[in-house]
Amino acid sequence: MIPYERQVKIVKLLQTNTLLKIDELKEKLPEVSISTLRRDLKELEKENKVQLLTGGAVKLNSSTTELPIKTKSTFYIEEKNHIADLAMEQVNDQDMVYIDSGSTCTILLEKMIYRNVHIVTSNTGIFNILNSVAAKITVLGGEYNPAIxxxxxxxxxxxIGHFIFDKAFLGGNGIDLEYGITTPDLKEAMKKNHIVHHAKKSFLLCDSSKFHQVANVKSFDLDSVTLISDKGDAQLEEKTNIIF
Structure with missing residues (x-):
């Protein structure tokens, strides 16, 4: 089988599977060695067709699908912790802070509960926290999406309309110069947009794997937020400040 044929098969497999481990790809393509698969995946990544993730997994290079929170929380752990630490530096005691859903925002939430602040959140991960906390916490009601x-x-x-937030920390699935911040879910996009209009200062917490990616639904414009990430990007910095 020539490289082109193998790579077409890999892309087709990823179109029907949100995420695959390299070992799982090997099981579906038993005639192809692991070393050959890795070479093909690197070529597909260079062509911007797939995205290699830490932990030995791969997905199509598209932010249009929403991975379950349990899956997302296993990727880019070091980067997400760094982003959460940078976000913590933006907060003062007594601030009223909104914290969004998403894997990076969940890490921030776990850190922020020990600060003297008022946290308002739509992130149901708060119910997994059993330790005593210093923060006052308000959970927004609404329709529950267990996947995220x-x-x-x-x-x-x-x-949300009852609050004016000193700082808002939001998540997103894609960051793009033309389309701004995007997400696969209309309800999530509308919520995030509403938050931006009720915050004195808004931050987007997003690792660099989401740079120049686009999902199906626009949340808000890039210049509406300050981006906190694990590294900078010259193109994105033309429209927003990046803390990294």
């Missing part, structure tokens, strides 16, 4: 541990919908947006 998030609350959204009309009730959530109505409750």
């Amino acid at each position: 541990s998030s609350l959204s919908g009309n009730l959530t947006e109505m409750n």
Whole structure:
């Protein structure tokens, strides 16, 4: 089998599987060695067709699908912790802080509960925290999405309207110069947009794997937030400040 044929097969397999470990690809393509698969995946990544993830997994290079929170939380752990630490530096005591759903925001939430702040969140990961906390915590109501541990919908947006946040920390699936911040879910996009309009200062917490990616639904413009990430990007810095 020539490289082109193998790579076409790999892409087709990823179109029907949100995420595959390299070992799982090997099981589906038993005639191809692991070393050959790795070479093919590196070529596909150079062509911007797939994205290699830490932990030996691969997905199509598209942010249009929403991975479960349990899956996302296993990737880019070091980068996400770095981003959360940078976000913590933006907060003062007594601030009213909104923290969004998403794997990086969940790490921030776990750190922020020990600060003297008022946290408002739609991230149901808060219910996994059993330790005593210093922060005052308000959970927004709404429709529960267990895949991403998030609350959204009309009730959530109505409750957001009662608050003015000193700082808002948001997640996203894609960051693009033309389309701004995008997500696969309309309810999540509307919630995030509503938050931006109720915050004195908004931050997007996003690792660099999401740079220049586009999902199906626009949340808000890039210049509406300050980006906190694990590294800079000259093109994105034309439209927003990046803390890294």
